[in-house]
Amino acid sequence: MPAHSPHEQREVSHNQFRDHTxxxxxxxxxxxxxxxxxPAARAEVVRVIPYPRNEDLVHRRDLxxxxxxxxxxxxxxxxxALWGLGGSGKTQIALDYAYRRxxxxxxxxxxxxxxxxxxxxxxxxxxxxKKLGIDERLDGTDLLDAVRNGIEARSKWLMxxxxxxxxxxxxxxxxxxxxxxxxxxxxxxxxxxxxxxxxSRDAHIAGTLxxxxxGVEVQSMAVDEATTLLARVRDEPISTEQAVEEAGxxxxxxxxxxxxxxxxxxxxxMRRMSMTAEQYLDLLRQGKTRWEVLKVSDADxxxxxxxxxxxxxxxxxxIERIRVESETSYRILHVVAYVDCQDxxxxxxxxxxxxxxxxxxxxxxxxxxxxDLEVLEAATxxxxxxxxxxxxxxxxxxxxxxxxxxxEAIRYxxxxxxxxxxxxxxxxxxxxxxxxxxxYYCGKALQVVGDLFPSSEPTTWARCEEYLTHAIQVGExxxxxxxxxxxxxxxxxxxxxxxxRGRWREKEPVNSRAWGLRREVLGEKHPDTIDSMAxxxxxxxxxxxxxxxxxxxxxxxxLRREVLEEKHPDTISSMAxxxxxxxxxxxxxxxxxxxxxxxxLRREVLEEKHPDTISSMAxxxxxxxxxxxxxxxxxxxxxxxxLRREVLGEKHPDTISSMAxxxxxxxxxxxxxxxxxxxxxxxxLRRDVLREKHPDTISSMAxxxxxxxxxxxxxxxxxxxxxxxxxxRDVLGExxx
Numbered sequence: 001m002p003a004h005s006p007h008e009q010r011e012v013s014h015n016q017f018r019d020h021t022x023x024x025x026x027x028x029x030x031x032x033x034x035x036x037x038x039p040a041a042r043a044e045v046v047r048v049i050p051y052p053r054n055e056d057l058v059h060r061r062d063l064x065x066x067x068x069x070x071x072x073x074x075x076x077x078x079x080x081a082l083w084g085l086g087g088s089g090k091t092q093i094a095l096d097y098a099y100r101r102x103x104x105x106x107x108x109x110x111x112x113x114x115x116x117x118x119x120x121x122x123x124x125x126x127x128x129x130k131k132l133g134i135d136e137r138l139d140g141t142d143l144l145d146a147v148r149n150g151i152e153a154r155s156k157w158l159m160x161x162x163x164x165x166x167x168x169x170x171x172x173x174x175x176x177x178x179x180x181x182x183x184x185x186x187x188x189x190x191x192x193x194x195x196x197x198x199x200s201r202d203a204h205i206a207g208t209l210x211x212x213x214x215g216v217e218v219q220s221m222a223v224d225e226a227t228t229l230l231a232r233v234r235d236e237p238i239s240t241e242q243a244v245e246e247a248g249x250x251x252x253x254x255x256x257x258x259x260x261x262x263x264x265x266x267x268x269x270m271r272r273m274s275m276t277a278e279q280y281l282d283l284l285r286q287g288k289t290r291w292e293v294l295k296v297s298d299a300d301x302x303x304x305x306x307x308x309x310x311x312x313x314x315x316x317x318x319i320e321r322i323r324v325e326s327e328t329s330y331r332i333l334h335v336v337a338y339v340d341c342q343d344x345x346x347x348x349x350x351x352x353x354x355x356x357x358x359x360x361x362x363x364x365x366x367x368x369x370x371x372d373l374e375v376l377e378a379a380t381x382x383x384x385x386x387x388x389x390x391x392x393x394x395x396x397x398x399x400x401x402x403x404x405x406x407x408e409a410i411r412y413x414x415x416x417x418x419x420x421x422x423x424x425x426x427x428x429x430x431x432x433x434x435x436x437x438x439x440y441y442c443g444k445a446l447q448v449v450g451d452l453f454p455s456s457e458p459t460t461w462a463r464c465e466e467y468l469t470h471a472i473q474v475g476e477x478x479x480x481x482x483x484x485x486x487x488x489x490x491x492x493x494x495x496x497x498x499x500x501r502g503r504w505r506e507k508e509p510v511n512s513r514a515w516g517l518r519r520e521v522l523g524e525k526h527p528d529t530i531d532s533m534a535x536x537x538x539x540x541x542x543x544x545x546x547x548x549x550x551x552x553x554x555x556x557x558x559l560r561r562e563v564l565e566e567k568h569p570d571t572i573s574s575m576a577x578x579x580x581x582x583x584x585x586x587x588x589x590x591x592x593x594x595x596x597x598x599x600x601l602r603r604e605v606l607e608e609k610h611p612d613t614i615s616s617m618a619x620x621x622x623x624x625x626x627x628x629x630x631x632x633x634x635x636x637x638x639x640x641x642x643l644r645r646e647v648l649g650e651k652h653p654d655t656i657s658s659m660a661x662x663x664x665x666x667x668x669x670x671x672x673x674x675x676x677x678x679x680x681x682x683x684x685l686r687r688d689v690l691r692e693k694h695p696d697t698i699s700s701m702a703x704x705x706x707x708x709x710x711x712x713x714x715x716x717x718x719x720x721x722x723x724x725x726x727x728x729r730d731v732l733g734e735x736x737x
Contacts, residue, residue, distance in 0.1 A: 046131050047110040053099050054092050056232040058225050063093055066216050071195050073105050081198040081210045084218035085386035086314045087261030090199040094160050101158050109157040115164035121184055144187040152191035164200045165318060172208045201318050203384040226258040233267025248278030255284055257403055262311045269296055291412055311405055312412045318385055328353050328378040333387055336402055337410035338445035338477055340469040346398035350375045351448045414438040442477035449474045450490045456497035458689060464497040478517055488517040495535055502695035504542045511536040530559050541581055550581040572601050583623060592623040614643045625665060634665045656685045672711050679704045698727045
């Protein structure tokens with residue numbers, strides 16, 4: 001046979017190299033087709049690779065370079081493992097490595113083994129044994145020994161063990177009596193002239209089956225790589241730059257989070273249906289068609305036909321593997337599927353692990369059932385399978401992220417399992433459906449997050465912020481879990497936090513959701529439903545949408561007069577809200593009349609020093625101020641400030657607002673030095689209590705700038721005004737500023 005340089009590229013035609021070396025493709029568990037005998041004297045180099053070369057492969061240079069560094073083609077026993085989330089492209093990278101070794105090395109034997117089960121391992125070894133000329137009558141451990149010895153006798157070889165997700169098959173954490181008497185690792189060849197490459201979804205393979213530093217994590221693609229892959233699978237002869245320019249591509253890749261399997265399926269579907277990226281993205285964004293599209297499993301000649309290629313089903317076996325190993329990990333996984341996919345605190349994971357059922361009684365939080373170490377082990381197992389990604393924060397707290405498509409697949413699996421179980425239950429006339437269905441787990445997510453999200457006050461704002469996105473996300477599953485009332489109650493707490501932080505754009509959808517849930521379950525005239533209406537109107541008012549706010553406030557007032565009574569505190573509050581809307585529209589006389597009535601009612605129903613009564617005094621003073629009656633306004637503002645300092649304290653937001661009101665009165669009367677002195681204090685307090693980006697803090701900055709401007713200090717005023725403008729754009733959006 002002619003000699004070849006190790007780096008010489010050899011022409012491949014019909015799965016046969018020019019020197020007649022044969023690549024055996026197809027499922028190695030089935031028929032293997034052999035080429036013509038090599039005319040040379042020495043034995044034919046055997047290469048059993050079940051899949052053809054992937055022409056659509058996008059070379060991920062960082063992964064390829066690292067793999068080549070770990071597994072050079074020079075002599076010596078070397079091993080490495082590609083590990084990562086299912087669908088991240090591990091098998092395709094291994095396949096590419098196998099073909100590149102064939103290109104570079106004429107004498108290298110290549111063997112591919114499906115290592116996902118004992119059955120596939122044995123079947124592939126039997127096929128390899130046949131090709132190596134090993135006695136076909138051998139079976140079981142005798143066959144495995146013979147194949148291992150046969151491979152080790154070769155001068156140079158490469159073995160790829162694909163999908164080694166169940167490490168117990170190879171002795172890692174194996175329980176005595178489980179599976180074979182001897183683990184399969186014993187039958188992996190280890191001669192000094194060989195290379196072993198594993199692929200696995202389990203990160204624990206690094207440090208066990210290969211060295212701790214010989215594992216290569218395969219994550220989602222970079223955006224440019226994902227863009228190229230999408231174009232190739234769609235069979236579009238365009239450059240990456242052209243692909244990026246297509247409308248909807250960036251948004252689609254973001255929606256699929258650059259997962260290679262999802263991109264490949266999307267591209268194939270788009271090609272077959274002559275669909276643009278925007279059209280496919282529209283299908284994903286529609287609830288009725290999203291799962292229909294994601295569960296498509298097109299045939300792929302680079303995967304076994306019996307293995308699902310569906311995005312929604314690709315992790316099913318791994319999920320079941322988790323359940324076998326750790327019920328705690330399994331439950332965490334399914335609860336976390338219903339919270340936000342990013343910034344998941346370890347505390348949430350721990351709270352999930354410690355929530356359990358006790359003889360079908362109401363769930364309680366156990367303080368001693370699951371230890372901190374057990375929680376950590378359960379979470380670590382999920383990170384090893386790449387279901388969770390650990391993110392270490394600056395304060396050294398453990399936080400996790402979860403691929404949104406994994407969340408979707410888990411929810412889909414629960415929906416399918418629940419539907420099947422319900423059908424079977426109905427056929428058997430069972431009284432109850434399955435317990436651990438999607439309703440069960442999204443209900444658990446609501447309970448866990450509801451326990452962790454506190455009532456809003458300055459001392460709890462940081463904690464509210466930590467669980468804000470998770471509380472909003474669990475609010476999406478109320479109808480699935482039959483928890484409409486409980487969900488609305490949680491969203492009401494979320495709404496109040498956002499109100500106190502002045503985050504009106506975020507608050508509006510929360511209000512709308514809570515109102516819709518209560519209206520559906522409790523009815524239009526239930527007090528809680530009316531509260532949600534008023535809350536939404538307040539959000540409109542804060543955004544300057546006064547006509548919308550006024551319409552809802554009118555309806556709320558009529559409902560409260562009907563359902564409650566004229567002198568009920570909530571009815572009186574509705575009158576005050578309506579007056580505030582009149583005031584904001586410059587209808588000061590109408591506002592003043594209602595404010596006077598509200599103040600009298602509150603003095604009668606509540607008491608002089610009740611916070612709501614004090615607020616009514618401040619509202620009336622504001623109306624006087626708006627009409628130019630500054631001395632009257634100042635007198636009331638002074639009284640309000642003293643009362644709030646006494647009742648609420650110096651640093652309460654309402655007390656600070658009273659100081660700001662007094663500042664405005666000084667300024668309106670031309671008393672700039674007094675105004676400036678008090679404004680500095682107001683701004684300092686608001687920065688301390690409310691933080692820099694709160695709308696009230698920004699207002700204080702604007703008022704201080706106005707004072708500087710009135711005093712002719714234009715440069716100082718301009719600097720602060722520019723800062724105010726930047727903050728308004730950041731907090732309220734470009735249009736609001």
